[in-house]
Amino acid sequence: MFILAGERRGVAAAESWKLKKTVVLVGMMGAGKTAVGKALAAQLNVPFLDSDAEIELAANMTIAEIFERDGEAFFRDRETEVLDRLLENECGILSTGGGAFLAERNRKLITDKGVSVWLNADLSLLWNRVKHKDTRPLLRTPNPKETLTEIYNQRVPVYAMSDLNVAAKSYYTIENMAGQVLNALTTRPDVLEKVA
Numbered sequence: 001m002f003i004l005a006g007e008r009r010g011v012a013a014a015e016s017w018k019l020k021k022t023v024v025l026v027g028m029m030g031a032g033k034t035a036v037g038k039a040l041a042a043q044l045n046v047p048f049l050d051s052d053a054e055i056e057l058a059a060n061m062t063i064a065e066i067f068e069r070d071g072e073a074f075f076r077d078r079e080t081e082v083l084d085r086l087l088e089n090e091c092g093i094l095s096t097g098g099g100a101f102l103a104e105r106n107r108k109l110i111t112d113k114g115v116s117v118w119l120n121a122d123l124s125l126l127w128n129r130v131k132h133k134d135t136r137p138l139l140r141t142p143n144p145k146e147t148l149t150e151i152y153n154q155r156v157p158v159y160a161m162s163d164l165n166v167a168a169k170s171y172y173t174i175e176n177m178a179g180q181v182l183n184a185l186t187t188r189p190d191v192l193e194k195v196a
Helices: 033-044 051-059 063-070 072-088 104-113 123-130 144-159 174-185
Strands: 016-019 022-026 048-050 093-095 114-120 164-167 192-195
Touching: 022 033, 022 072, 022 104, 022 174, 033 048, 033 093, 033 174, 048 051, 051 063, 051 072, 051 093, 063 072, 072 093, 072 104, 104 114, 114 174, 123 144, 164 174
Parallel strands: 022 093, 022 114, 048 093, 114 164
Antiparallel strands: 016 192
């Protein structure tokens, strides 16, 4: 039985889980980190956090405004600080910005304090999800599909370093994908423990 995002129950009445480490969702824009993260958090009855949202809240500015005013290096420093803080708190599901996992210092933080899960969506699926949205600053280029392809090719080898790799399929619902992540987490007793 899958639980819709927003409900605060376990996966099924007969199954209950204890999360021992924060699950950090990584991957490309359009991979579903936020939507799947919220659904997974609801299934496990744990908090859902979004590092980009936390940065915007702390700065009282959008990420695009931070980039414009202070530059990417400043943003990346704040991103690392926020990740470190969020990984210190109660275990939960943490969605990160697409570029967060690219920094070696962030990968080390995530490895030391949590577990990384790559939502591995192929390029055609990502393009189908982002092509009609104007909310992706990196894709505001003359040829957004080419830009997405370049970013994808640069980032996939880094995302492949994640602790767990969960393939996304175009026919998965958000709840199906959250279930796939949950299945992957059950292979890690250091992260997720079944309780009676």
